[in-house]
Amino acid sequence: MSSSQQLCLFLLSKCRSLKSAKQIHAHVYKNGLDTDPLVAGKLLLLCAVSISDALHYARCLLQQFPNPDAFMYNTLIRGLAESETPSDSLHTFVKMRRQSIVLPDSFSFAFTLKAVANCRSLRAGLQLHGQALCHGLDSHLFVGTTLISMYAECGNVHSARQIFEEMSDPNVVTWNAVVTASFRCGDMEGAEHMFKRMPIRNLTSWNVMLAGYTKAGKLESARQAFSEMPLKDDVSWSTMIVGFAHNGLFDEAFGFFRQLQREGIRPNEVSLTGVLSACAQAGAFEFGKILHGFLQKSGFLQIVSVSNALIDTYSRCGNVAMARLVFQSMLVGRNVVSWTSMIAGLAMHGHGEEAIELFHEMEECGVTPDGITFISLLYACSHAGLVEQGCAYFSKMKIVHGIEPAIEHYGCMVDLYGRAGKLEKAYEFACQMPISPNAIIWRTLLGACSIHGNVELAELVKARLSEMDPNNSGDHVLLSNVYAIAGKWKEVTTTRRSMTEQRMTKTPGWSMIEIDKVMYSFVAGKNPNVVTEVAYHKLTEIMLRLRAEVGYEPQVRSVLHDIEQEEKEDSVSKHSEKLAVAFGIAKLSEGRIIRIVKNLRICADCHTVMKLISKVYQIEITVRDRSRFHLFKDGVCSCRDYW
């Protein structure tokens, strides 16, 4: 090996950025080494795999190279397989077959199959499997294992298992792949059976079980496996934290995160995104802020997924200004998730116009929106009452971006029309959808009927819902609400009676508030304890002050029963969000923002009370309900009473 070759390889081994890779490339060129397969291959590997945002350069390198070898093709295929456009990896494989005399080897198949798995393209997978067969590589251990994963990803567990059973000498990785395949196709018993059959288990085998159980929502089985594991690593911990967060068990996620810290294990970016997601769901703002401090000091904020999770945490904890700050400080690497999170954050806080502006800025920056971006954008239009703009984006999504609307997009459109009071249009839209509407679509429309008090349509929609999901108590409650608004107490009673007869129970409303990093939750009408006593006591005092100072009278139309006025007043006065606010006023120091998270939508009376409290007590209150954020300040709500 020549000294200049050695120098180039040394420089490449130290290279960490695209800028220095380009400088080294210039040096390589000057020394006539650009056609040297070893040096060019190493440079290509660096750009395709090791350095982020250098894939484009890697493609150019391969294009300019006179006769690329299998290694060079494989390297680009590998890089593209893990990129946001894995289908390009497949195109490179096809190009290699057509334009070169180089034959594909086991590496080519392993990497391309990975790309196929990421594309979920069974057709391409079958073709590739056929080609591997022709080259006698289908029984290769690595190719075989990747084939199992590919079939599982593409939803064909039968082929995955068949390949496994036909393999002469599967190793532990192959076993792990087949267990994962069973979980991925929803066959938990099959996965457990395979796990028991495994001749050797390693740490990953156990982690596969944890992941499988948590994804299937079997948290107790996951907890059991976690306790039985002979060894645990950071992936085991992250899997548990993320698993609990994804299943809405944020207290458990916090608990595991604290335990991880107690055991002196350094959190990784996955456990951090998991715990941030738990903060976002619980509305744990103070805990989120502490995590933010840690992320800044430790450098984790440089990781795009972590920054994205933090944007969502701040948004969903009611502080869109902090979310914006995190978004603005992401100087490099903002991806479609970062933009979408910020758009969604602005939208849920009622900044519809700003969300739309940001969408245009995103397009100008060359970031391609995806289906979820459009869900956020349509949500922004819906909550800001921008019907025409919403319709325009719905068309643009398909025509300009080629994104086929999914059921969620149709749901947004029904919400857009319904929320704005265009109920007939919403109904017509739902009836003419090319996909048959699901219960969520009809429920959205029923919700709109309840906002606008349309009894006739509500009955029609409820009839549809009863065919699809007859035992949903929430739908009965919504219909009963519509009757209550119209003063049809007889119908309210009938609806309630039918709920009782069918033994349906109403989802209890709960609200949470964070005080000194501890989350307190309140449920209306639950047995009193020390905490609720404080809340009730303060609430009585607040109500008296509101009546005396601003002449507050309870609005009782959202109470469902046909009961006496006094009882109705009593019932609304105990709503969980009122208790949480009262507790916040009693416990938080002056000048602090009161942040409430609620599982259901806020009722009209609570909405009025929040406005009045913000004025009389001169405090800011944020309430995150099931639908959006409300910021109460000086007697006004950010939703402009449109929710």
Add this chain to the structure above:
DNA sequence: TTAGGGTTAG
């Protein structure tokens, strides 16, 4: 100089 299985945000 390249592999295959497990955890990541909207």
